[in-house]
Amino acid sequence: MTARKLNLKDKYRLLTRDLEWEYSYRDYEEIFKQESFEGIKITDWSKWEDPFRLTMDAYWKYQAEKEKKLYAIFDAFAQNNGQQNVADARYVNAIKLFLTGVSPLEYQAYNGFAHVGRQFGGVGARVACQMQSLDELRHVQTQIHAMSHYNKHFDGFQDFSHMHDRVWYLSVPKSFFDDARSAGPFEFMVAIGFSFEYVLTNLLFVPFMSGAAYNGDMATVTFGFSAQSDEARHMTLGLEIIKFMLEQHEDNVPIVQRWINKWLWRGYRVLTLVAMMMDYMLPNKVMSWQESFEVYFEEAASALFKDLARYGIKMPDYAATAIAEKEHLSHQAWSIFYNYGHAAAFHTWLPTEEEMDWLSEKYPNTFDKYYRPRYEQWRRMEEAGERYYNPTLPMLCQTCQIPMGFTDMDDPTLVSYRQSEYDGDRYNFCSDGCKDIFDFEPEKYVQSWLPVHQIYQGHCGGAEMEDVLGGYYRINLGTDNLDYKGSPDEARWNDWHGLETAEEKLKKAS
Amino acid sequence: MSKVYIALQDNEESHYIVEAIEEDNPDATVIYQPAMIRIENEGFLAIKRETVEEKMGRDWEVQALHVNLITLGGNVDEDDDQLTLTWNQ
Amino acid sequence: MTIEIKTATLEPIRHTFEHTRRRFGDKPASRYQEASYDIAPEHNFHYRPLWQPDKLLNDTSRTALVMEDWYAFRDPRQYYYGTYVQARAKLQEVTESNYSFFDKRGLAERMPEEIREQIIRCLVPLRHLELAANMNNVMCCAYGTSTVVTQAFLYNGMDRLGVAQYLSRIGLLLDGNSGEALATAKDHWMTDPAWQGLRRYVENTLTLEDWGEVFIAQDVVLDTLVYDLIYRQFDAVITEQGGSDLAMLIEFMQEWHKDNSRWVDATLKSLAAESDHNREVLGGWIAAWREKAVADLSPLGEVAVGDEAVAASIEALDKRLAKAGL
DSSP: OOOOOOOHHHHHHHHTGGGOOOOSSSOHHHHSTTSSTTOOOOSOGGGOOOSOOOOHHHHHHHHHHHHHHHHHHHHHHHHTTGGGGSSOGGGHHHHHHIIIIIHHHHHHHHHHHHHHHHHOSOHHHHHHHHHHHHHHHHHHHHHHHHHHHHHTTSSSOTTHHHHHTTOGGGHHHHHHHHHHHHSOHHHHIIIIIIIIIIIIHHHHHTHHHHHHHHTTOHHHHHHHHHHHHHHHHHHHHHHHHHHHHHHHOTTHHHHHHHHHHHHHHHHHHHTHHHHHIIIIIOSSOSSOHHHHHIIIIIIHHHHHHHHHGGGTOOOOTHHHHHHHHTTTHHHHHHHHHHHTGGGSSSOBOOOOHHHHHHHHHHOTTTIIIIIHHHHHHHHHHHHTTOOOOOOSOOOBOTTTOOBSOOBOSSSTTSBOOEEEEETTEEEEESSHHHHHHHHHSHHHHTTOOOHHHHHHTTOSSOSSHHIIIIIISOOOTTTTSSBSTTOHHHHHHHHHHTOOOHHHHHHHHO | OOEEEEEEESSHHHHHHHHHHHHHOTTOEEEEETTEEEEEEESEEEEEHHHHHHHHTSOOOGGGGGGTEEEEESEEEEOSSEEEEEOOO | OOOOOOOGGGOOSOSSOHHHHHHHOSSOOOHHHHTTSSOSOOSOOOSOOTTOTTSOSSOGGGSSOOOSOTTOOOOTTOOOHHHHHHHHHHHHHHHHHHHHHHHHTTHHHHSOHHHHHHHHHHTTTHHHHHHHHHHHHHHHHHHOOSHHHHHHHHHHHHHHHHHHHHHHHHHHHHTTTSSHHHHHHHHHHHHOHHHHHHHHHHHHHTTOOOHHHHIIIIIIIIHHHHIIIIIIIIHHHHHHTTOGGGHHHHHHHHHHHHHHHHHHHHHHHHHHHHOHHHHHHHHHHHHHHHHHHHHHHHHHHHHHTOTTHHHHHHHHHHHHHHHTTO
8 A cells, every 4th residue: 555645734634623523412602702793704614724833743843853953042142141241221222111011922922822712613723722822822931031140230120010910001901811711712813813913913023122132132033023023923823713703604805994093003012112112212213113114014005905905904004104104103102101200111212313313314304303402401400400201191192091191183283182071070081093993882891900000099009109100010219110221220231241331430420 | 806815933944945835836936034035926925845855855744834833825736746825815 | 279250240130030039939930921921911801801791801711610820830851832832743753753653564454454444433433522622621721710720721732732633643553544534433433322422522622611620521521531431441352352453553542641630630639629619619510520421432342441440531531520620
């Protein structure tokens, strides 16, 4: 008997798809309880096209190879005290934001994909989601391990998980993922599998990680690219689930379109943090936020939406707003954090003269006109010993939870502001996108755990700011927060490199 | 027609893969960025097992591409002999 | 002579993260500890799940079991993702070479026809049961509490998919890649009286809502019985009848089961040691599922091994439960 050779597709069909059977002792609906409540109509799971055909043996083999390489680098990084080799210690603040703001999202993705990896009725879709769940666990764990060494030499990493559940600006990414996970399984897939993975995470993982490499951070670039190698599979899954829903039934099209509109905007708002990481927190610049946005959002998304046009899917209207904001976003975000530097678990600073010149060059239409004067004013105040910290609590957008600081694109000097009323109460929003999301499901978004409201209601450790920041958030005040200038991080960095601070130089001279 | 793209980690193995892609897709553009190599092309890109094996001088499975892959854009089709990226427009 | 190199400035300012310091003290923590303890979200969830509005997103009440501290567990294997995939990759490499040896030497053809039929009837249909085990363990991962518990469920779930795929490959080795053996095995699973009790059992487990009960019904009761019956007793019978080459195809399952049992035992023990309440809940589930499993497995036991087979497997289960204090 000579065995015929099986090709990859046939083999995958026999080894995975064919494991399913038709239930006869229990009903399908008892086993897959969540498949229909969102209104998505699935007529035939057998039409599912497997986005990649990885059997477990191959998964173990390739993933183990990736892990071996990755941990060899982590070990070398720690043994050689690689933290000394980053471009500048200010850079480390970008990865503090990463560990507190992004890594816990990987955890949530692990939870969320396990959930849908159980709930979908088609074995092909289920298994693909399960593998993604396992990958996401990999990401959160490798990120913790990569940062473990930084945590031993810098402040602000030490309590990332506790902070993620509580700190005001971290409620932006947390609420985003809570929103996705609390939705039904199909909406979750549009939210995370499609909008986040396919359209948006490239903006985080590709140009920012390339920036990490350019700033001497071997550990981060290695986990970043290694994680992204799994993302390629995830993106393929994200696109497949969209096509599958659209092909299954025409009634799915408007539902999917609404979800795409919602989640593209919701995800884009979360990426505000990435915009400022790119433009302000990387001492050696690779690419501006605007440039990355043009390549990884405008170019990539327009190609994608042209591809989906045959199903009747259109680019969301809010994309135009996002595109208009690309010349403003990072500057407005950094300004917010500079104002609230006392309430953040990382350090802030004003861009140097050289950095401002780079920003002028990259943002010729906006930087000199709107933002340079602002920074120069703050610099003068710093020099006069009056470093400005905003003592009031900001009003937050009910949907994205970012402080109301984005401006109107028709008049970039005016703060954009929208309102809705629901059940006798008034709610505030930063944009049309966020207002529309609320208006469609107000009963969901009135539940938002808004950090500022919670502080006012006394749920965050007390009435004094120290109780909230030091007690409830567990920020080590005077160590983790405030300016980079004068921080213990700076003192250690200078010590390693035999550098002197401006102050010390002055003292010696006198 | 829009561009499909693939990005690989900048390392020894990837260099052979890039060489193979360049040979099989003569119109593709190769862009070197810190720690990564991005290859883009109008509408279509193929990574062929045979060509990569020829460049490497050893057996190579298409799924091993994932070890060095960073990201990609386009509809993916993967079988034993090649991985292709396309847009249906 | 001692040489002292001055490294004072590179002294770490702390030895580990706060979450591991609080639990294990101010000393360097292991990678397993840093990546497993206290990293799941616990507070301030923003929205109630549309799919279960009476619960929080992560909610400890998705099981009747109660723990004062859900991180009181420890995986004796200390698997986090990296150690997990590397352990499986090693096992996979050995398995691959076994399968390829079996294939190249044409060992399938050397097997007596009745042995081949017996394997297709009694072993290959387990691929479907393993798919259910995959779903059940992923369910426990999705709705369980704490990473030390949930990650091990996911590893188990993915392992079961791997086992299902190896079982499918056994079918393909026996039928020369035609898929006929898989189709025959599926027929057995769907209609053969020897399998109907088991199929009913697993379909019932797939409708359960309490993940603790799923753990008992699947990983503790059913797996202990099935793995003893098939991978120990059936293996011995087949070897005796001249099918000893099967051994190299099921080595993965045997090694995997040994490895996984260390975690199942440790988890069961921690749950039972916690309180009388837990012991009572566990005891109720075990009694109910054990009775069903014994009845449902007996027809297969008789066909695969003989009259006494299931009784011997029950002994293995009871020994295991006693070890956990149940």
